[in-house]
């Protein structure tokens with residue numbers, strides 16, 4: 001496809017959200033990336049939080065973590081370029097040990113994934129022997145390796161229910177855990193762990209919980225920012241607005257919303273309904289991407305919140321990534337085998 005054709009396609013979709021001079025420049029970059037992608041037999045996976053010009057120009061597949069994990073598992077290409085954050089690229093590597101997996105920026109981390117270590121999980125499991133453990137996919141491979149199964153925001157409830165256990169360890173997102181505990185009728189606790197070398201203190205539990213969810217105080221630095229006050233202010237000004245929130249938002253925000261679901265579920269909801277206005281409480285770029293896909297719908301923005309990690313992935317860095325084969329994701333084989341098992345169990349549930 002020529003630069004001009006790509007530019008016209010991008011313009012048709014994005015003229016309301018990206019300035020024209022930027023679109024022209026980005027179409028040139030995108031065309032170079034698409035050429036190189038073919039030459040190197042690569043596939044590009046783009047998360048829903050990618051900035052609009054990237055999102056609508058270079059990915060072969062777009063979606064949420066679960067979608068992209070499935071696509072990563074099915075690809076026959078030699079190279080996977082993951083336009084997302086490190087834990088997502090790691091998941092692609094878990095499922096494709098013989099392929100080269102590239103992450104365009106070394107800085108694309110995640111506050112939530114960084115909130116817990118493999119050692120933390122081992123300590124929790126020692127504390128609650130025999131209790132099954134679930135890790136949100138927003139964790140690093142060594143944490144996935146310590147649990148029984150992974151989940152995403154779209155299948156968290158189904159995964160918890162599949163375990164047929166009264167008590168479940170659910171890590172690391174505090175709000176997602178609270179939301180799933182509420183949905184599955186569980187009380188939630190947040191035990192305090194001793195630091196390595198310390199003796200057990202009175203803050204630790206000395207009983208085995210029944211009918212509970214054992215959570216962790218990890219947070220997504222984007223979704224934790226939305227508040228009830230934000231919702232009230234918007235509803236006052238736009239009484240008919242339909243508000244959608246991600247389950248990584250607090251349970252109070254979720255309860256005050258009209259719909260809560262994964263990024264894909266929110267995209268579907270806007271596409272399939274007709275409200276006077278919509279407000280999507282999630283990462284900013286996704287609001288732009290939904291607006292671009294639904295030009296006939298009135299999308300309100302509450303856009304102070306761009307994920308600083310997702311924001312690291314640019315067209316410039318993606319081009320460099322393909323040119324220089326950087327930054328290659330590597331997971332030690334013993335960790336990979338155990339972490340892949342947790343991800344595969346999740347994919348089997350759907």
Ligand code: SF4
Nearest residue numbers: 110111220221222307
């Ligand atoms: S949006 Fe939140 S969970 Fe997603 S990568 Fe950014 S910090 Fe992590």
